[in-house]
Amino acid sequence: MRIACPFCGDRDLSEFTCFGEAGCPRPLPDREDAAARFLEAVYLRDNPAGVHRELWYHASGCRSWLEVTRDTRTHEIRAVRFASEAREA
Amino acid sequence: MRYSLWRILREACSGHRRWEPAWRDASPKSGYEVIVVGGGGHGLATAYYLAKVHGVREVAVLEKGGIGLGNAGRNTTIIRSNYLLPGNNPFYELSMRLWEGLERDLNYNVMVSQRGVLNLFHSDAQRDAYVRRGNAMHLHGVDAELLDREAVRRMLPFLEFENARFPIQGGLLQRRGGTARHDAVVWGYARAASGLGVDIVQNCEVTGLIREGGRIVGVRSSRGDIRAGKVAVAVAGHSSRVAALAGLRLPIESHVLQAFVSEAVKPLIPCVVTFGAGHFYVSQSDKGGLVFGGDLDGYNSYAQRGNLPMVEEVCASGMALMPMIGRLRLLRSWGGVMDMSMDGSPIIDRTPLEGLYLNAGWCYGGFKATPASGYCFAHLLAREESHEVARAFRLDRFATGHLLDEKGQGPHPNLH
Numbered sequence: 001m002r003i004a005c006p007f008c009g010d011r012d013l014s015e016f017t018c019f020g021e022a023g024c025p026r027p028l029p030d031r032e033d034a035a036a037r038f039l040e041a042v043y044l045r046d047n048p049a050g051v052h053r054e055l056w057y058h059a060s061g062c063r064s065w066l067e068v069t070r071d072t073r074t075h076e077i078r079a080v081r082f083a084s085e086a087r088e089a
Numbered sequence: 090m091r092y093s094l095w096r097i098l099r100e101a102c103s104g105h106r107r108w109e110p111a112w113r114d115a116s117p118k119s120g121y122e123v124i125v126v127g128g129g130g131h132g133l134a135t136a137y138y139l140a141k142v143h144g145v146r147e148v149a150v151l152e153k154g155g156i157g158l159g160n161a162g163r164n165t166t167i168i169r170s171n172y173l174l175p176g177n178n179p180f181y182e183l184s185m186r187l188w189e190g191l192e193r194d195l196n197y198n199v200m201v202s203q204r205g206v207l208n209l210f211h212s213d214a215q216r217d218a219y220v221r222r223g224n225a226m227h228l229h230g231v232d233a234e235l236l237d238r239e240a241v242r243r244m245l246p247f248l249e250f251e252n253a254r255f256p257i258q259g260g261l262l263q264r265r266g267g268t269a270r271h272d273a274v275v276w277g278y279a280r281a282a283s284g285l286g287v288d289i290v291q292n293c294e295v296t297g298l299i300r301e302g303g304r305i306v307g308v309r310s311s312r313g314d315i316r317a318g319k320v321a322v323a324v325a326g327h328s329s330r331v332a333a334l335a336g337l338r339l340p341i342e343s344h345v346l347q348a349f350v351s352e353a354v355k356p357l358i359p360c361v362v363t364f365g366a367g368h369f370y371v372s373q374s375d376k377g378g379l380v381f382g383g384d385l386d387g388y389n390s391y392a393q394r395g396n397l398p399m400v401e402e403v404c405a406s407g408m409a410l411m412p413m414i415g416r417l418r419l420l421r422s423w424g425g426v427m428d429m430s431m432d433g434s435p436i437i438d439r440t441p442l443e444g445l446y447l448n449a450g451w452c453y454g455g456f457k458a459t460p461a462s463g464y465c466f467a468h469l470l471a472r473e474e475s476h477e478v479a480r481a482f483r484l485d486r487f488a489t490g491h492l493l494d495e496k497g498q499g500p501h502p503n504l505h
Contacts, residue, residue: 001396014398018388018503020342035488042500043340043431043487047329049391056388072343072389075396 001075006082007062015060021045022053022067022086049073055083092196111197111276112283117290120316121149123470124308126295126331127324128152130161130271131448131455133278133289134463135323135470137195140285142464143471148287149317151310153294157275160326163393163425164456165348165370165382167361169206169266170231173222176481176493177434178229183478184461185231185265191460197277199269200375205360206266209241209248209410211255215365219261226263234262245362249412255366266361268372274459298334298445305335305444321446321470323462326426327391328449335442339449340431340487342502345390345424346382346453347399351417353377367406378420381407385427385453387503395424427453433505434493437466437475438484446470447484452505 001013024045027037049072056066065083070076090096090109100108123139125132128150139145150156168188170181187194188201210216223233237259242250250257279289290312297309298320307316322331332339354377361372371381383403386395400422408415430436430450435458440447448466451458465479475482481493498504 012398013396014401020389020501020503039488040338044338045329045340045342046333046338047342047389049327049330049343052389054389070388072391075390075392 017057019055111280115288122147123319124317125150125321128156130459131462132323135466136287137282138467146286151293160425161275166268166271168457171263179478187460195277195281199273201269202267204267205264207260207262207362209260209365211366236260323448325428325451344385344429345395347395347424348382349422351379364410369406429502431500432492432494437479437482
């Protein structure tokens with residue numbers, strides 16, 4: 001598996017660390033339903049067999065956080081962008 | 090048909106032409122008391138103990154492919170009960186005791202070999218951690234021995250003791266641990282369950298769950314609708330997918346774990362040995378191949394195959410532990426899909442949906458747990474209460490905070 005880092009280019013898997021499913025933002029702790037939201041954000045996952053949006057850290061490269069869209073059945077990478085772009089989108 | 094020496098002699102008289110299939114390949118009936126989804130070791134063991142211990146004979150095991158072709162056939166066959174936490178240890182010790190009597194119980198040779206499991210330590214801190222673990226094991230009546238460097242050297246003289254970075258200081262040995270023949274475990278449970286009237290249905294993929302008034306009353310499958318009083322899911326690796334059929338999200342990620350076997354060599358490694366400074370575990374199969382593995386690849390995967398960086402890391406760890414294996418060639422490597430739970434411990438519990446029961450989250454420790462997992466899941470299904478050694482394996486522990494994090498890694502499944 002190789003990941004095309006938007007900053008460094010096409011790099012080997014060994015340079016990256018996976019942080020798991022993207023789109024699990026930390027809830028605000030002072031909300032009334034904070035406990036239920038923390039359970040979802042910290043523990044519960046869709047874990048699909050198919051297209052999966054996930055966070056990767058380019059540890060041995062530019063140290064960017066990336067959002068990678070990847071098929072968990074084939075490891076085929078569909079798209080890579082900076083996690084900051086994903087957050088703004 | 091009971092297997093015995095007498096039986097072999099009798100069959101020999103007819104040229105071994107009258108042996109019957111070990112188990113019955115059944116077609117699904119329209120309904121059962123219990124449907125077990127998943128024909129791996131855990132599912133078949135659940136069906137067996139339901140029939141044997143609890144007298145529940147109207148049981149079907151539904152398997153989407155052939156039995157034992159998932160993780161039951163993809164592990165490194167290690168059995169042990171050297172756990173630290175009070176929520177885990179008695180469960181794995183029950184499993185160990187079931188392993189010790191399994192062949193007599195099933196009338197099937199599952200090749201349990203109590204050759205010992207030795208966990209090496211390489212620093213003072215690691216020694217302290219293993220002393221603590223050994224003490225915890227003693228408190229639960231489990232055998233554990235702390236070996237110093239010289240005792241390890243007498244046992245395994247070929248290890249790299251002079252490694253300047255990770256010198257071997259000793260090890261924690263569980264002599265009752267060892268290995269078992271993984272396929273035989275599947276076949277043995279299948280044969281014993283089938284003999285008690287359990288229907289084993291292959292090529293039957295569950296595609297949906299039948300709900301009536303908020304209750305699960307059966308499954309939709311590739312071989313038609315099948316009704317059941319209770320539906321028990323034991324599909325580790327794919328638990329999230331089956332749970333999604335019921336609209337549930339689980340605290341589980343599916344990850345790929347690779348395993349390896351080398352070409353066969355003469356008897357070399359007498360026990361199971363693990364490297365404490367990396368993640369590497371190895372034993373030698375009866376055919377002579379070194380069977381070994383290491384860490385997860387670290388990303389979600391249902392692909393049953395991994396990538397090369399982990400192959401390199403596992404082999405490098407092996408070389409650091411026993412440099413002599415550098416000249417061995419790899420015969421095969423393969424990947425399995427692990428049900429990685431958020432705290433590294435399993436789930437055997439009811440679900441929020443009445444009639445649906447879950448056995449999941451085995452991470453990469455599912456093989457050794459096979460007998461106790463089936464035993465405790467059957468107990469839950471038949472008696473509607475958790476078995477006393479499996480009470481901590483609750484689904485709601487992630488909400489209540491009663492986690493079972495053996496390794497202390499936090500909610501990062503790829504690090505457990």
